[in-house]
Amino acid sequence: MEILRRSSSLWVLPILLLCFFINNGVFVDASHKVYMHLQSTTSHVDASKVHRTGYHFQPPKNWINDPNGPMYYNGVYHLFYQYNPKGAIWGNIVWAHSVSKDLINWIPLEPAIYPSKVFDKYGTWSGSATILPGNKPVILYTGIVDANKTQVQNYAIPANMSDPYLRKWIKPDNNPLIVADKTINKSQFRDPTTAWMGRDGNWRILVGSVRNHRGKVIMYKSNKNFMKWTKAKHPLHSAPGTGNWECPDFFPVSLKNKNGLDTSYNGKDIKHVLKVSFDVTRFDHYTIGTYDTKKDKYFPDNTSIDGWKGLRLDYGNYYASKTFFDSGKNRRILLGWANESDTVDNDVRKGWAGVHPIPRKIWLDPSGKQLVQWPVQELETLRKKKVQLNNKKLNKGKKVEIKGITVAQADVEVIFSFTSLDKAEPFDPSWADLYAQDVCAIKGSTVQGGLGPFGLLTLASKNLEEYTPVFFRIFKAHDKYKVLMCSDASRSSLKNETTMYKPSFAGYVDVDLADKKLSLRSLIDHSVVESFGAGGKTCITSRVYPTLAIFDKAHLFVFNNGAERITIETLNAWSMANAKLH
Numbered sequence: 362m363e364i365l366r367r368s369s370s371l372w373v374l375p376i377l378l379l380c381f382f383i384n385n386g387v388f389v390d391a392s393h394k395v396y397m398h399l400q401s402t403t404s405h406v407d408a409s410k411v412h413r414t415g416y417h418f419q420p421p422k423n424w425i426n427d428p429n430g431p432m433y434y435n436g437v438y439h440l441f442y443q444y445n446p447k448g449a450i451w452g453n454i455v456w457a458h459s460v461s462k463d464l465i466n467w468i469p470l471e472p473a474i475y476p477s478k479v480f481d482k483y484g485t486w487s488g489s490a491t492i493l494p495g496n497k498p499v500i501l502y503t504g505i506v507d508a509n510k511t512q513v514q515n516y517a518i519p520a521n522m523s524d525p526y527l528r529k530w531i532k533p534d535n536n537p538l539i540v541a542d543k544t545i546n547k548s549q550f551r552d553p554t555t556a557w558m559g560r561d562g563n564w565r566i567l568v569g570s571v572r573n574h575r576g577k578v579i580m581y582k583s584n585k586n587f588m589k590w591t592k593a594k595h596p597l598h599s600a601p602g603t604g605n606w607e608c609p610d611f612f613p614v615s616l617k618n619k620n621g622l623d624t625s626y627n628g629k630d631i632k633h634v635l636k637v638s639f640d641v642t643r644f645d646h647y648t649i650g651t652y653d654t655k656k657d658k659y660f661p662d663n664t665s666i667d668g669w670k671g672l673r674l675d676y677g678n679y680y681a682s683k684t685f686f687d688s689g690k691n692r693r694i695l696l697g698w699a700n701e702s703d704t705v706d707n708d709v710r711k712g713w714a715g716v717h718p719i720p721r722k723i724w725l726d727p728s729g730k731q732l733v734q735w736p737v738q739e740l741e742t743l744r745k746k747k748v749q750l751n752n753k754k755l756n757k758g759k760k761v762e763i764k765g766i767t768v769a770q771a772d773v774e775v776i777f778s779f780t781s782l783d784k785a786e787p788f789d790p791s792w793a794d795l796y797a798q799d800v801c802a803i804k805g806s807t808v809q810g811g812l813g814p815f816g817l818l819t820l821a822s823k824n825l826e827e828y829t830p831v832f833f834r835i836f837k838a839h840d841k842y843k844v845l846m847c848s849d850a851s852r853s854s855l856k857n858e859t860t861m862y863k864p865s866f867a868g869y870v871d872v873d874l875a876d877k878k879l880s881l882r883s884l885i886d887h888s889v890v891e892s893f894g895a896g897g898k899t900c901i902t903s904r905v906y907p908t909l910a911i912f913d914k915a916h917l918f919v920f921n922n923g924a925e926r927i928t929i930e931t932l933n934a935w936s937m938a939n940a941k942l943h
């Protein structure tokens with residue numbers, strides 16, 4: 362994917378490209394700033410490293426964005442990612458490469474793919490890996506061939522199959538494999554998916570694109586040799602008014618259990634998932650649906666909204682995600698990118714930008730209506746000192762502090778319960794048109810409620826000058842209860858009140874409240890708060906930059922600002938060790 366539009370002029374700083382966009386009568390403008398002068402700025406890594414993470418994936422310095430070509434191959438996990446070797450903002454992008462045995466601790470290697478040939482001289486952008494029969498990995502990626510950002514799809518193969526880490530990759534001279542035909546906008550044609558094989562024995566991939574604001578995934582097919590690709594008659598899917606689609610991901614999920622399925626699997630008792638990254642809104646959306654192999658078309662279920670109001674993998678800073686099938690543990694793993702919410706100048710000053718959220722296992726909820734995500738179990742090997750709380754009652758306006766662990770670098774799991782739903786506030790019908798995030802901005806953690814708000818105050822300073830609350834609030838709509846989950850950065854930092862991005866991220870949690878319980882897990886890591894509501898039905902990642910609530914000056918509280926008394930049934934919280942990353 363593309364993050365900041367480049368310009369051929371060296372002196373543009375910054376240019377604002379305003380792209381006006383109409384959706385359901387709403388005007389939205391997407392502005393993309395270009396900072397050519399900063400793209401090669403030498404990094405000065407902030408000595409204090411206040412906001413660097415301890416166990417989230419990030420290289421020692423510089424800019425990162427999309428995870429690319431993740432795969433499990435001969436017992437090793439491979440992660441490639443978009444990386445600027447020369448600075449802390451987008452530019453000079455290569456495929457950096459790390460390998461791991463557990464998805465948490467990583468060994469950095471030399472970049473695997475970088476601009477060097479006529480078919481990628483101006484850029485090596487995102488793509489995916491496919492393991493071909495005979496256990497042969499192949500990478501498909503987007504190459505940029507000229508200053509007009511003309512995009513083509515290329516492939517690369519390992520130079521030495523005996524190297525357990527597959528350090529070197531070759532880009533054969535029969536590239537590019539796919540170029541845009543006249544009907545396709547050549548500068549909006551990128552991010553090939555992992556290939557899947559149809560019943561006819563032909564391979565298929567998707568490439569993200571757009572035409573007249575209609576986002577689409579163009580399908581290409583190749584015979585077994587993977588080298589001869591032709592465009593299918595129709596896109597696999599498209600949706601009006603959604604803008605450009607980046608980083609598509611298309612995969613089957615089981616209706617029977619939480620196991621993952623190989624991308625080519627197409628047996629009984631499955632659904633398909635189409636995930637795309639909306640370039641305009643910068644969120645990762647998905648639908649659940651049916652893949653009609655005869656028509657080679659995908660049809661979202663009528664329970665999945667096919668547009669900006671639809672389901673998101675994560676309601677926070679989470680973009681350009683990609684899954685892969687982990688044949689070692691029979692699961693599907695989701696990787697993503699969480700960008701900074703700080704100013705570009707601060708990114709340059711601190712010398713790095715971007716982290717990857719913890720890899721998540723992903724599967725279909727038994728309802729068949731949504732996906733569920735949970736941090737990979739391997740993360741738990743980093744859990745150190747533990748504190749626990751049981752059966753603690755919290756009346757309105759009360760909070761309890763969790764002490765005895767490193768709360769700025771922690772993993773917290775809590776189960777809340779309550780005895781009645783009677784005090785749930787009415788859901789204002791006019792909010793039905795709003796995004797959950799807008800409702801959270803109106804009904805923040807300090808706005809007293811009926812049933813909720815209750816939850817965690819993470820990365821809090823002693824006197825609450827700074828804090829990032831992650832909480833639930835339960836409303837009664839005319840026919841059902843609506844559970845709002847918020848991760849609210851609006852009071853997360855005293856720094857640069859006006860220029861920092863401090864959204865009140867939120868999503869609804871489609872959960873049955875019959876047992877009058879709600880669970881929450883938050884992975885807190887200095888500038889990351891990554892939260893999972895109701896066992897991973899709703900996920901929200903926030904990036905925050907506290908100035909007081911840092912290291913051992915950070916505090917963690919459980920709070921209740923609702924009239925209904927809440928019980929903390931159990932709370933387990935662990936200090937987290939650093940992951941080995943370098």
Ligand SMILES: *[C@@H]1O[C@H](CO)[C@@H](O)[C@H](O)[C@H]1NC(C)=O
Nearest residue numbers: 369506507508509510511547
């Ligand atoms: C880029 O596009 C412009 C305008 O269409 C054209 O004049 C120019 O030749 C193109 N440059 C390249 C390298 O394709």
Ligand SMILES: *[C@@H]1O[C@H](CO)[C@@H](O)[C@H](O)[C@H]1NC(C)=O
Nearest residue numbers: 520521522523524525526529
């Ligand atoms: C291929 O990798 C193996 C294992 O690392 C190594 O012994 C061998 O020298 C490599 N071959 C080449 C041509 O680099």
Ligand SMILES: *[C@@H]1O[C@H](CO)[C@@H](O)[C@H](O)[C@H]1NC(C)=O
Nearest residue numbers: 510545546547548549572573
């Ligand atoms: C192609 O996409 C670019 C944005 O990358 C846009 O500026 C241009 O107008 C598009 N071209 C056409 C023919 O739609």
Ligand SMILES: *[C@@H]1O[C@H](CO)[C@@H](O)[C@H](O)[C@H]1NC(C)=O
Nearest residue numbers: 650651661662663664665729
């Ligand atoms: C949605 O689709 C199901 C079948 O998949 C059907 O039974 C149901 O009536 C549909 N609902 C609506 C509102 O169209």
Ligand SMILES: *[C@@H]1O[C@H](CO)[C@@H](O)[C@H](O)[C@H]1NC(C)=O
Nearest residue numbers: 704706707855856857858860
């Ligand atoms: C906040 O931003 C302003 C303007 O960009 C800058 O002058 C100031 O130094 C910043 N303050 C902090 C604490 O970073």
Ligand SMILES: *[C@H]1O[C@@H](CO)[C@H](O)[C@@H](O)[C@@H]1NC(C)=O
Nearest residue numbers: 642643679680700701702862
């Ligand atoms: C992350 O940064 C914030 C603040 O600059 C932007 O508003 C987001 O659009 C951006 N997200 C992505 C995916 O680029």
